[in-house]
Amino acid sequence: MYSQKKRKQKRIINITLIVLICILTAMCTGCGGAAEPGDHSPVLNSCTLRGECSGGERDQRIIADLSFDRAVSFDENLAEQLRIVVGGQRIDDGDVAIVQNGENGIEITVPVVQVNDGMMEITNAPDSEVLSGLTDKEGKSCVEKLEIEQLIPSGASVSTVEETAGRAVYQVDSVVTHRSIIWLRMYRNGEMIPPDDTDTTDVMDSAVAVHEHEFLWATPESTASDMAEVINSFYSSGLEASADGKCLTIREKNGGQSSLKMEIYTGDNARSGQNTEETE
Numbered sequence: 001m002y003s004q005k006k007r008k009q010k011r012i013i014n015i016t017l018i019v020l021i022c023i024l025t026a027m028c029t030g031c032g033g034a035a036e037p038g039d040h041s042p043v044l045n046s047c048t049l050r051g052e053c054s055g056g057e058r059d060q061r062i063i064a065d066l067s068f069d070r071a072v073s074f075d076e077n078l079a080e081q082l083r084i085v086v087g088g089q090r091i092d093d094g095d096v097a098i099v100q101n102g103e104n105g106i107e108i109t110v111p112v113v114q115v116n117d118g119m120m121e122i123t124n125a126p127d128s129e130v131l132s133g134l135t136d137k138e139g140k141s142c143v144e145k146l147e148i149e150q151l152i153p154s155g156a157s158v159s160t161v162e163e164t165a166g167r168a169v170y171q172v173d174s175v176v177t178h179r180s181i182i183w184l185r186m187y188r189n190g191e192m193i194p195p196d197d198t199d200t201t202d203v204m205d206s207a208v209a210v211h212e213h214e215f216l217w218a219t220p221e222s223t224a225s226d227m228a229e230v231i232n233s234f235y236s237s238g239l240e241a242s243a244d245g246k247c248l249t250i251r252e253k254n255g256g257q258s259s260l261k262m263e264i265y266t267g268d269n270a271r272s273g274q275n276t277e278e279t280e
Contacts, residue, residue: 035135035142042068042136042143045104049120049152051178056216057113060178062086062120062152064108071103071137078133082146083125084108087116093125106134114179114213115152117204122148151267154180154212156223158264161247165257172220172227172246176212183207183265184227186235186250188258195234207265208234220246231262 048065079096091110101107108122124131124145135142155177161169176182185207186193195203202209210230212218224243231241231250239260241250250260 035132035140037130037144038141040070040136040138040141042070042072042104042134042141044143044146044148045069047122047148047150049150051112051115051152051155051176051180053178053215057179058111060112060114061109062112062115062178064120064122064148065101065105066108066122066146066148067101067105069104072106073135073137073139074098074100074106075133078131081125081128081131081133082108083121083123084110085119085121086110086112086152087114087119089116103137112178115181117201118151118154118181118183120148120150120152122146151183151265152180153266154178154182154264156182156212156264158248158262163259163261165259166252166255168250168260168262170248170250170262172223172248175218175220175223176215179215180212182210182212182223182227184210184230185263185265186231186239187261187263188238190259190261193235193238196237197234203234205265205267224248 045067047067050063050065051060052063053060078098080093082093082096084091084093084096095111097109099107099109131143131145133142155174156172157174158170159173161171163169183204192206194206195208197203198206202211208230210223210226212223212226214222221243224246227248228241228243231239235241238253238256239250240253241248243249248262250262252258252260
């Protein structure tokens with residue numbers, strides 16, 4: 001009788017130990033182990049950036065919409081696995097908000113006060129070799145790394161009113177959505193016109209900076225005036241610009257009859273992928 005009772009107690013102890021070992025193993029490795037990169041890992045198709053402001057300077061944010069080639073899922077670890085930099089300033093992972101955006105996408109939102117050079121970078125954090133927090137829908141194959149570096153659109157836009165020999169007229173249709181920079185490029189007969197002064201941070205990829213610090217009070221009229229001022233500053237050797245209401249007129253100096261064109265530059269050297277190769 002005593003022997004049977006002892007064997008029963010031993011069996012209960014053994015079962016308890018087995019259960020404890022299983023629980024500890026599950027806690028350490030998870031169900032089936034942590035996700036790893038594989039043939040079914042999501043591949044980034046595109047990254048679209050935009051800015052928003054819902055009030056004052058403290059209510060600005062930049063939103064990145066990442067779209068993948070298949071359904072994705074993510075967990076609470078993803079934010080700390082990412083290194084996000086806006087205008088040269090790294091965003092604290094505690095300020096990063098991530099939500100699902102359709103089956104194949106995620107939306108990353110970060111707060112900003114101002115966007116200096118206008119660039120946003122999204123890469124792996126230094127201590128994150130892989131992004132185990134971003135996987136396929138089944139949670140088995142994770143994204144290895146992201147390499148995104150893009151110019152954040154200011155939100156400003158223009159439309160062409162008239163383009164004739166030696167003269168071009170544009171209308172400002174929308175103003176900046178956040179405290180940012182409008183980058184302008186000028187063309188003559190289809191060829192890019194280099195600014196008179198390129199040794200300045202106000203020139204990037206032959207585009208010149210229109211600083212919209214007073215974005216909360218920006219209007220199409222003030223934006224057209226700001227653009228004219230910058231063009232006169234950086235292209236005074238050959239061009240002159242003026243604003244009339246929300247219209248901007250650019251002319252060749254000295255009666256030139258070339259074809260002029262202005263564009264709002266949004267970046268042509270963006271990296272948006274899962275490797276370090278540049279894509280157009």
